Amino acid sequence: MLPRKLRIATTSLSGCFGCHMSFLDIDERLIELAGLVEFDRSPITDIKHCSQRCDVALIEGGVCNAENVHVLRELRANAKTLVALGACAVNGGLPAQRNHLDVGRCLSQVYRTPDGTAAAIPNDPELPLLLDKVYPINEIVRVDYFLPGCPPSGDTIWKFLTDLLTGRTPRIEHPLLKFD
Numbered sequence: 001m002l003p004r005k006l007r008i009a010t011t012s013l014s015g016c017f018g019c020h021m022s023f024l025d026i027d028e029r030l031i032e033l034a035g036l037v038e039f040d041r042s043p044i045t046d047i048k049h050c051s052q053r054c055d056v057a058l059i060e061g062g063v064c065n066a067e068n069v070h071v072l073r074e075l076r077a078n079a080k081t082l083v084a085l086g087a088c089a090v091n092g093g094l095p096a097q098r099n100h101l102d103v104g105r106c107l108s109q110v111y112r113t114p115d116g117t118a119a120a121i122p123n124d125p126e127l128p129l130l131l132d133k134v135y136p137i138n139e140i141v142r143v144d145y146f147l148p149g150c151p152p153s154g155d156t157i158w159k160f161l162t163d164l165l166t167g168r169t170p171r172i173e174h175p176l177l178k179f180d
């Protein structure tokens, strides 16, 4: 009997999708990967919520709004191993530069009436409220692995995944380990 395929979920919270693009940079190895894993909830599938327990959840982006918190908690509850993928998930990344600013003032400066004379901050209840700061994901849930880089390279992601898939403890060393 063939071994069970590992089940992977991915998401982008307060990310730029660059880490997902880097994931796709494993290029033709995606075909090999497709033989080893199945994707659950992910921007690259049409699955909106985890359909079953997953082996691995790859989390791109920090946590900047209420919806990010819900998504992250769903993935943590459904994943055996949860990975902070990229600088934003690891430490908030560039979006966390807003942390020394007042979020209310930021919004009122960005959203203006058409003539630009007054603040017109969107207040539809459908919209998730921003948090006071951008948080790394480990301040919301437990994280099993941190994979730094903005983004981590395709080769780094491949080394990490193949370590996991073959039952080794993932080990990333220079020159695959970087922080920019």
Ligand code: SF4
Pocket: 014, 015, 016, 017, 018, 019, 060, 061, 085, 086, 087, 088, 089, 093, 094, 149, 150, 151
């Ligand atoms: S770590 Fe870099 S590439 Fe990844 S989501 Fe953040 S800004 Fe984008």
